[in-house]
Every structure is written in C-alpha cells, then in structure tokens.
Amino acid sequence: MAEEMVAKRRRQQEPTGQPRRIPSQQRGRDRFEKILAVASELIEKNGSDALKMSEIVEKAELSFGALYQYFPDKTSIIRTLAERFNEQGRQCVADELAKVRDADNLRTALCVIADEYYAFFRREPVMRDIWHATHTDKLLQEVDAEDMEFHAQALFSVLQRLWPERTEAELLAVARLTMQLLAAAVRYAVSLDGEKGAQAIALFKRMQVADIDRLLG
Known part of the structure; x- marks a missing residue:
C-alpha cells in the first residue's frame, strides 16, 4: 500500500497521457509489452472506462512501481x-x-x-x-x-x-x-x-x- 501511495504522489506531479519512458533494454521492452498486452485483454473484456491500474498490476504480476515506471496513468496506456x-x-x-x-x-x-x-x-x-x-x-x-x-x-x-x-x-x-x-x-x-x-x-x-x-x- 505504501508503494502504491508513493507512486500515486509521483505521477500526480507529472503530465498525464504520455508514457513515462520507452525502454531500450530487452527486459524493459518485454515488461512494457506485457503491460500493453494485459491492458488490451482487460479492455476487450470490460472496456477502457473500467480499466484500472490495480488490475493491470495484478494480472501482469508487477509491482505498482514497475507499472508506473513506464505509464503514469491509464490514459498513457490507452494513448500508446x-x-x-x-x-x-x-x-x-x-x-x-x-x-x-x-x-x-x-x-x-x-x-x-x-x-x-x-x-x-x-x-x-x-x-x-x-x-x-x-x-x-x-x-x-x-x-x-x-x-x-x-x-x-x-x-x-x-x-x-x-x-x-x-x-x-x-x-x-x-x-x-x-x-x-x-x-x-x-x-x-x-x-x-x-x-x-x-x-x-x-x-x-x-x-x-x-x-x-x-x-x-
């Protein structure tokens, strides 16, 4: 919970709608693509309005910190x-x-x-x-x-x-x-x-x- 609150405060200080960074190393690219794949599955199932960062974290088996390392909010995911x-x-x-x-x-x-x-x-x-x-x-x-x-x-x-x-x-x-x-x-x-x-x-x-x-x- 503490990690989620820290990540939330961090992203509130930054512009939304854009990925925070595009990874250059293979491990980062794999994680980046996994996030997008999971988001696509959730959107297909429930729609983009219902997309939640917490669900992506759970389904992709990532920490909130790992997710917010690439995407500050769901708008940045949908935009990508x-x-x-x-x-x-x-x-x-x-x-x-x-x-x-x-x-x-x-x-x-x-x-x-x-x-x-x-x-x-x-x-x-x-x-x-x-x-x-x-x-x-x-x-x-x-x-x-x-x-x-x-x-x-x-x-x-x-x-x-x-x-x-x-x-x-x-x-x-x-x-x-x-x-x-x-x-x-x-x-x-x-x-x-x-x-x-x-x-x-x-x-x-x-x-x-x-x-x-x-x-x-």
Whole structure:
C-alpha cells in the first residue's frame, strides 16, 4: 500500500497521457509489452472506462512501481495502444493512395480505405473501444486529431497532383472533409450489426464517389 501511495504522489506531479519512458533494454521492452498486452485483454473484456491500474498490476504480476515506471496513468496506456493501431491505419492509407494515378484510381482507393477501416474495426474490438475513448477523453482527442490530419495531408498531396489548377485551400478543405466523413461513416457502420454495417459502408462509398466527381471532376 505504501508503494502504491508513493507512486500515486509521483505521477500526480507529472503530465498525464504520455508514457513515462520507452525502454531500450530487452527486459524493459518485454515488461512494457506485457503491460500493453494485459491492458488490451482487460479492455476487450470490460472496456477502457473500467480499466484500472490495480488490475493491470495484478494480472501482469508487477509491482505498482514497475507499472508506473513506464505509464503514469491509464490514459498513457490507452494513448500508446491508440497510436499503435493508428500506425496500421496510416500504412493502409499510404499503400492505397500510392496507387493513385488518376481520378478513377482515387475513387477506387477511397473505397478500399473505407472497406479496410471497416473490416479492421470489426475484427478489433479493443480498437473500437479505444477509438471511442479518443473522442470522449480530452487528453486523447489530440491523438485522433493528429491522425486525421495525417490522412488529410496524404490525400491533399494526391489531389494537388490530380487537380493542379485548383487552389491549395480548396484541395485541403476537400481532403480534410473527405477523411472526416470517411471516419464518421466507419464509426457509424461499426455501431450497427454486420449486415447493416456493410450496407452503410456501401452507401457511403457511392455517395463519396459522387461527391468527388461533383467537386473536382
């Protein structure tokens, strides 16, 4: 109990939302990964709102001091998991946009991205929960904002190449809104059952293709 109180006072003096440090040695990396694995199991079982540092300590068989050595609070754990999932999404977007050579390619790429994101969140219940957390926790909202801007800038680069006669401001506005709408459509679709979710994504893809054609075609 004394160790827990000391660790609690220490973390209250530090900014939250970020890992305290990323280990460089193998033993530390193994412990770091174990903490994240246990947290993922608990989130999948009970949701991120119910995640408790005491449960992680118990299930990972660590001391509070060992846990707080890497993560000052549960927000820092959720943020780390969110950023890892985001990396996978960024790779998907980068891979598809790299294939774009013309407007038809772009429409295909955006449809594939919507399908991939929908499938990803369907098969990853932990990520669905964390994605929700990044929209309800102020400290985590910046993670989502950074990720959305990354995708918008990636799409913006493609739009500049395909429509060089359009202004940067116009293309950036289209890129940002397109990615925001795509994310909103996926979030809505995964809230539905499988069949209705798939129908929602299919409808979104038809609407998005029409919008791109009307705005920039």
